[in-house]
Amino acid sequence: MTQQTTPAGGTLLQRSGLIWYLTAAAGQLAFIWMIIAHYGRKTMSGNYQGWNDKPIIKGYVEGDEAGNLLFIVHVLLAAVITLGGLLQLIPVIRRRLPWLHRWNGRTFIVIAYILAIGGLWMTWMRPTYLSIISAVAVSVDGVLILIFATLTWRLAIKRQIEAHRKWAMRTFMVVNGVWFLRIGIMGWVLISQGGAGLTKDMSGPLDILLQFGAFLIPLSVLELYFLAQRSQHRLTKRLVSVLVLFWTAFMALGIGGAVAFMWGPYM
């Protein structure tokens, strides 16, 4: 969200976008760290069963070579795409190192396809889910990734830069849907002091809200941010800035919770 805006009321909007980005970056670097420290280390040492030392649904399954390979490729590429997405949003890289922006963008989109298609396969064919509704939620995210990534790529090829920028940011949001879900859960666990309303198989009303909200809320806030960027009204810019800052505060809480309880023990 670190984009140029019109000056009137735009500084607050720009700053809120920057604070949001820096907060997200800190939380995503922690996610990458966990992936490398846990999955990377266990894989390098040949301790594939060790993937399951962290609470996951399936992970390593004795005798399922194809499924295990797909799982670990999915997880390790998740670290690459998360880092790639963060780099892609840095304006100075787009301006000063356009070749890096192009190659990182291509890599990001190819990995997004691999993660979405592999994720859909693991969900439905392995099968790996807690409840049907949670499988549907992550699958909708997977399908949106495929659609948005394709649009982003096509618009870049056609040199429709403004539309490309918008679809790239929408793609960033859906690709990070699984990350938003994790910090959303941890944010709620801390606010409700224990996760009131969450169920073990993620099928209750609050679970459904969190799972669909993990990509629909970021997408909605992003649309409001675009609207505020275009708007000539100072009030619109201010209200959206406040919304972004509220969301950032919730994210910071969720990141703190994730680092303390979800990823920390495996970092």
Ligand code: HEM
């Ligand atoms: C594109 C962004 C994605 C990222 C960054 C990502 C990241 C991850 C990570 C880190 C794990 C390991 C579990 C953990 O330790 O938390 C994982 C597992 C998994 N992911 Fe994804 N994922 C993405 C997309 C998807 C999509 C779109 C789907 C489904 C349609 C999916 C389905 C799965 C499944 C089924 C597992 C195995 C879970 C288990 O065995 O417990 N992923 N993913």
